[in-house]
Amino acid sequence: MRSKKVIFLLFFIIVALLSSGCIFSDLFNRRPVIEEILDQIRKVGQEFIYQVIAYDPDNDELNYSLNEKPAGMQIESTTGLINWIPGEDQIGTFTVEVKVSDGNSFSVEKFEITIEDIFLTSIEVSPANINVYVGNSNTITSVTADYDNGSSIDLSLTDCDYTSSNTNIATVNNNGLITGVSPGTAVITVSYTEGGITKTDTVSVTVEDISLTSIEVSPANINVYVGNSSTISSISAFYNDGSNNSITLSWATYQSSNTNIATVNNNGLITGVSIGTAIITITYTEYSITKTDIVSVTIEDISLTSIEISPANINVYIGNSNAITSITAFYNDGSNASIGLGSANYGSNNLGVASVNTTGRVTGVSAGTAVITVSYTEDSITETDTVNVTVISPGGGGGGG
Numbered sequence: 001m002r003s004k005k006v007i008f009l010l011f012f013i014i015v016a017l018l019s020s021g022c023i024f025s026d027l028f029n030r031r032p033v034i035e036e037i038l039d040q041i042r043k044v045g046q047e048f049i050y051q052v053i054a055y056d057p058d059n060d061e062l063n064y065s066l067n068e069k070p071a072g073m074q075i076e077s078t079t080g081l082i083n084w085i086p087g088e089d090q091i092g093t094f095t096v097e098v099k100v101s102d103g104n105s106f107s108v109e110k111f112e113i114t115i116e117d118i119f120l121t122s123i124e125v126s127p128a129n130i131n132v133y134v135g136n137s138n139t140i141t142s143v144t145a146d147y148d149n150g151s152s153i154d155l156s157l158t159d160c161d162y163t164s165s166n167t168n169i170a171t172v173n174n175n176g177l178i179t180g181v182s183p184g185t186a187v188i189t190v191s192y193t194e195g196g197i198t199k200t201d202t203v204s205v206t207v208e209d210i211s212l213t214s215i216e217v218s219p220a221n222i223n224v225y226v227g228n229s230s231t232i233s234s235i236s237a238f239y240n241d242g243s244n245n246s247i248t249l250s251w252a253t254y255q256s257s258n259t260n261i262a263t264v265n266n267n268g269l270i271t272g273v274s275i276g277t278a279i280i281t282i283t284y285t286e287y288s289i290t291k292t293d294i295v296s297v298t299i300e301d302i303s304l305t306s307i308e309i310s311p312a313n314i315n316v317y318i319g320n321s322n323a324i325t326s327i328t329a330f331y332n333d334g335s336n337a338s339i340g341l342g343s344a345n346y347g348s349n350n351l352g353v354a355s356v357n358t359t360g361r362v363t364g365v366s367a368g369t370a371v372i373t374v375s376y377t378e379d380s381i382t383e384t385d386t387v388n389v390t391v392i393s394p395g396g397g398g399g400g401g
Contacts (some may be wrong), residue, residue, distance in 0.1 A: 030057040032100040037084045037111040040324045043118045044088050044147035048073075052080035052098055059323075060102035067108065068097035086115040118147045120194045125156070125201040128268060130188075132170065132180040133210045133241040140176035140203060161191045170205045180207035212286045214238045215247070217293040222280075224262065224272035225333040230294060232268035235282060262297045273297040304378045306330045307339065309385040314372075316354065316364040317392050324360035324387060329376060344376045356387045364391035 006366040035053040042048050052075070056062055064080040066073065073084040073096065076314040080100070093114045100107050124144045132138040140162075143155045162172040169184040178188060188203040216236045224230045252263040261276040270280060308328045316322040324346075327339040346356040350370035356362045362372060372387040 011239050027155075029060075029102070029104045031105045032056045032060075032062055032102050032107045034098065034100050034107050034109040037096075037098065037109050039111050040113040041116065041118055041145075042113065043084060044086055044091060045118060045151065046086070046149045048082070048086065048113065051080040052082060052100070054080060054100040054107075056102045060104070062321055063101045063103070064242055065099045065101070066096065067099050068095055068110075070094040070096070088117075089309055090115050091117050117195075118144055118149045118151070120192075120197045121148050123160075123190065123199045123201050125190045125203055127203070129204045129206070130178055131142055131206045131208060132178055133208050134180045134182060135210070136241055137177050139178065140188075140190065140196045142191065143176075143201075145192060145194065147197075155192060159192060163189045164205075165189070169207050178203075178205055180205075183209045198317045200227070203363070208240065210239050210241050210243070212237055212284075212289040212291055213240050215252075215282070215284050215291045215293050217282050217295055219295070221296045221376060222270055223298045223300060225300050226272045226274060227302065228333055229269050229271040231270065232282070235268075235284065235293075236282070236288065237284060237291075247284060247304075252282050255281045255283075256297075257281070257326065258320050267310045270295075270297055275301050300332070301379075302331050302333050302335070304329055304376070304381040304383055305325050305332050307344075307374070307376050307383045307385050309387050310353055313388045313390070314362055315390045315392060317394055318364045318366060321361050321363040323362070324372075324374065327360075327385075329373065329378065329383070339376055344374050347373045347375075348389075349373070353391050362387070362389055364389075367391055367393045 032054050052064060052133055054062055064075050064077050066075050070090060073082065075082045079136055093112055094114055095110060097110045103352060124146065126138055126142045130138050139198045140157060143157060143160050144152050145155050156215045157176040158174060162176060164170050164172050165187040169182055170178055170180055170186040172178045172188050183386055184207055186205045188205055189200055190203065191198055191200045217232055218234045223229050232249060235249060235252055236244050237247050238244045249268045250266060254268060256262050256264050258281040262270055262272055262278040264280050276299055278297045280297055282290055282295065283290060283292045309324055310326045314322045327341060327344055328336055329339050330336045341360045342358060344360065346358065346360055348354050348356050348370050353366055353368040354362055354364055354370040356372050368391055370389045372389055373384055374387065375384045
């Protein structure tokens with residue numbers, strides 16, 4: 001009877017164990033194997049990535065999870081890749097327990113990860129060298145903070161403090177703006193404090209005086225007629241800081257290479273004397289620095305270009321006369337002049353219809369039309385114009401007398 005009870009009890013235990021899967025797992029399934037994970041040390045804000053290495057003796061598919069972890073830590077369930085970025089409030093040591101399961105059994109592996117605070121190690125200011133002209137300003141462009149975890153960040157310029165080694169040469173404001181005071185060199189010290197740690201870097205500043213580098217005269221070429229004048233329109237002064245300024249013409253001095261061809265006064269007014277070319281040299285001095293530029297001048301003679309007769313058309317009766325009223329001469333300098341009627345020559349293309357005398361008076365001879373050609377010569381240049389003449393018979397309409 002007792003043996004039956006023992007057999008029954010054993011049977012019951014075996015059934016219970018089988019139903020729990022323990023004996024089945026141990027007898028027919030082997031647990032996953034996890035490679036040892038060593039303890040880790042990281043810095044605040046430094047990304048922690050770790051690949052858990054595990055395998056299953058039965059080649060079963062594995063699932064990864066974390067039984068114990070710090071806030072924010074994640075593990076890929078199918079790959080076992082751990083990812084975490086510790087925050088500033090997570091300084092200290094944390095226990096991590098990794099669980100790897102094949103669906104029937106599992107294994108765990110623990111390790112510790114210690115998160116340390118990061119510390120400022122240095123700052124770097126850019127640019128390291130700055131050139132600035134007296135009265136001008138130039139700014140520090142960036143300040144970079146470097147940390148013991150290998151990371152770095154760009155600081156706001158207003159987060160730093162600035163001092164100049166010589167404020168008589170260069171000053172600096174709270175935004176890193178450096179202003180040149182006088183020629184020379186100075187050192188700007190930039191400091192930044194974080195977590196009770198202060199780091200500095202320096203900028204070498206060279207202050208240069210603004211000085212004249214060149215002048216430019218406009219126009220570069222001038223044409224003038226004999227007896228006429230033309231003026232230089234502007235002088236621009238250029239400086240080593242890239243700026244420029246318009247100079248009053250009377251501040252410069254002027255010299256002609258040939259005063260028999262062209263002269264120039266103290267205000268840059270050029271006058272043509274005779275035909276030819278000359279060079280006008282313009283000189284300007286500022287703070288003991290003298291610069292020059294030149295203007296090429298061509299002097300041309302004034303010459304006749306055309307004449308114009310008025311009126312252009314004349315009607316006259318047979319036996320009557322009508323006069324040309326004016327002759328205007330035009331010149332290459334744009335000027336014009338009235339010419340005496342006796343200074344021109346006249347000719348008719350049809351004397352049987354109309355004749356013309358030496359003062360430009362036209363007489364009708366017979367009914368019809370004729371052309372009066374007027375020519376005028378000046379300095380060996382001859383120009384002509386014409387007048388159309390209509391001669392009318394008495395009683396034929398029109399007229400003039």
